[in-house]
Amino acid sequence: MRKHIALVTLLFCVWVPAHVFAGMPTDDVRNCVNEALDILRDPALKGDAKKQEKEAKIRSLSAKMFDFQELSKRTLGRHWKTLSPDQRQEFMSLYRRILEDAYMEKIVAYTDEEIVFDNEIPLSEKTAEVRTTVRTKTADVPIHYRVIQSGGTWKVYDVVIEGVSLINNYRSQFREILSDKTPEDLLEVMRKKVGKA
Amino acid sequence: MSTLRGVSHDVVFMCLLLQTLCANLYISPAGASEHAGGQFCFVPDRLDNRGEHLSPGDFVPLESSDRTQIFGSLLQNEGVSADGLLIALEETTANGAAEKVNQKAADGEMPTEDAGDEYEEDTENGQLLTIADPLSGWNRAMFYFNDKFYFWVAKPVTQAYSAVVPEDFRIAFKNFHDNLYSPVRLVNNLLQLKFKAAGNELIRFVMNTVLGAFGLADPAKEAFGIEAQDEDFGQTLAFYGVGHGFYLVWPVLGPSSARDTVGFVGDLLAYPLTYARNEIDTEEVLLIYAHEKINALSFRIGDYEALKKAAIDPYVAVRDAYVQHRAAKVKN
Numbered sequence: 001m002r003k004h005i006a007l008v009t010l011l012f013c014v015w016v017p018a019h020v021f022a023g024m025p026t027d028d029v030r031n032c033v034n035e036a037l038d039i040l041r042d043p044a045l046k047g048d049a050k051k052q053e054k055e056a057k058i059r060s061l062s063a064k065m066f067d068f069q070e071l072s073k074r075t076l077g078r079h080w081k082t083l084s085p086d087q088r089q090e091f092m093s094l095y096r097r098i099l100e101d102a103y104m105e106k107i108v109a110y111t112d113e114e115i116v117f118d119n120e121i122p123l124s125e126k127t128a129e130v131r132t133t134v135r136t137k138t139a140d141v142p143i144h145y146r147v148i149q150s151g152g153t154w155k156v157y158d159v160v161i162e163g164v165s166l167i168n169n170y171r172s173q174f175r176e177i178l179s180d181k182t183p184e185d186l187l188e189v190m191r192k193k194v195g196k197a
Numbered sequence: 198m199s200t201l202r203g204v205s206h207d208v209v210f211m212c213l214l215l216q217t218l219c220a221n222l223y224i225s226p227a228g229a230s231e232h233a234g235g236q237f238c239f240v241p242d243r244l245d246n247r248g249e250h251l252s253p254g255d256f257v258p259l260e261s262s263d264r265t266q267i268f269g270s271l272l273q274n275e276g277v278s279a280d281g282l283l284i285a286l287e288e289t290t291a292n293g294a295a296e297k298v299n300q301k302a303a304d305g306e307m308p309t310e311d312a313g314d315e316y317e318e319d320t321e322n323g324q325l326l327t328i329a330d331p332l333s334g335w336n337r338a339m340f341y342f343n344d345k346f347y348f349w350v351a352k353p354v355t356q357a358y359s360a361v362v363p364e365d366f367r368i369a370f371k372n373f374h375d376n377l378y379s380p381v382r383l384v385n386n387l388l389q390l391k392f393k394a395a396g397n398e399l400i401r402f403v404m405n406t407v408l409g410a411f412g413l414a415d416p417a418k419e420a421f422g423i424e425a426q427d428e429d430f431g432q433t434l435a436f437y438g439v440g441h442g443f444y445l446v447w448p449v450l451g452p453s454s455a456r457d458t459v460g461f462v463g464d465l466l467a468y469p470l471t472y473a474r475n476e477i478d479t480e481e482v483l484l485i486y487a488h489e490k491i492n493a494l495s496f497r498i499g500d501y502e503a504l505k506k507a508a509i510d511p512y513v514a515v516r517d518a519y520v521q522h523r524a525a526k527v528k529n
Contacts, residue, residue: 172514
């Protein structure tokens with residue numbers, strides 16, 4: 001009997017996947033969302049004068065919350081490997097800029113919707129989906145964060161809003177460009193986009 | 198409202214991408230999550246709660262839940278819950294398979310070198326829903342037209358409207374318009390064999406029309422937690438296996454497809470005002486329709502702008518968002 005217990009214990013130790021020690025996906029997402037809300041609601045950061053400071057804080061939070069490499073990889077799919085290491089780096093930083101620029105205004109103008117954490121669904125050993133609902137006055141908007149375990153925490157690699165996956169949306173756009181253009185052309189398009197923004 | 202969305206989303210609809218205030222969709226995430234999370238989502242195999250094997254697309258009737266709200270157990274929206282489970286299962290397996298391969302790739306020397314291929318194969322987060330676009334010339338022209346229409350007409354009109362009409366009134370109007378589509382949802386829930394959702398819709402329609410002053414208020418949801426399950430004829434066609442056909446952008450009405458255009462027209466048969474021609478003339482119906490759209494838009498000004506700003510190719514971004522969004526609704 002004791003042998004069995006020892007064996008079971010041993011097996012348990014071996015089998016317990018690493019993510020058990022990494023905390024729960026929902027907790028990590030919730031912490032980041034709450035941190036964002038704190039920044040957005042901070043009375044000390046109100047007003048136009050503090051807008052830059054606020055944006056800087058949100059930007060540094062986004063680095064903590066998102067896994068931009070995973071996000072980039074999954075967005076480009078099979079095209080990822082056609083990029084050189086330098087191109088990948090540049091792609092990642094441009095992509096991040098585009099996302100931050102586009103959504104910053106919306107985020108900073110954030111009002112006071114209630115965010116409800118519904119549940120979380122394991123997608124694989126290393127990934128999970130954290131399901132939330134944003135309650136506005138006229139609708140409940142389902143927002144699902146797909147997270148991947150990365151260095152002891154869970155980081156977001158996709159946001160699915162009302163069924164629309166962010167990375168798949170960009171993926172179809174990039175794919176259209178890459179179907180008849182080179183990665184360098186794509187980067188040029190993105191550089192222009194960032195320069196304009 | 199949502200029923201006519203198949204076609205009628207104005208350009209703005211697409212801003213579904215945004216983390217914000219968008220959408221007037223009838224999904225019941227709370228109900229869905231109770232099931233998907235509590236009962237099912239950790240089931241590793243494709244088994245339902247009676248131990249039967251499932252495959253994607255199976256219709257799974259659920260047991261009544263332990264919701265304690267008044268009427269809750271009677272009126273729980275079954276369709277959403279069952280689909281929540283299926284989605285969960287599909288995602289679990291699809292990603293599971295892909296992740297395993299990715300894991301293998303990650304074990305090798307060049308962790309990211311081959312991973313890309315697997316994302317392409319991955320049927321859930323990697324699945325790229327596509328749509329045929331043989332009329333892209335027309336569609337792009339209409340997209341351009343709708344873009345201008347939004348900035349030159351729809352947006353300024355809506356802003357003026359918002360300035361005059363207080364938010365509480367606009368919410369009431371929105372409820373009113375939503376209630377008019379209740380019969381459409383009812384019929385389509387029935388056609389999709391979602392009987393509980395259909396029952397909910399019937400109760401909602403009666404309750405909101407009578408107690409809610411012709412739908413201006415939504416007591417069914419506010420007091421009894423009965424949520425609408427948004428179904429339209431485009432989704433019903435999809436339920437029976439009809440594909441999009443091809444992408445089709447209508448002027449003013451916005452993105453649609455061959456299938457959803459048929460759905461849009463079909464839904465008019467269940468739309469009450471279709472049968473009120475003796476009382477009101479066509480012009481008035483159009484006015485009501487315009488009001489519905491402007492009123493709905495008043496809650497989502499800024500969404501389209503942000504979407505456009507975020508997109509590398511706005512036309513492709515909107516087309517993809519349309520396809521993804523419709524696919525998600527069909528699943529529900």
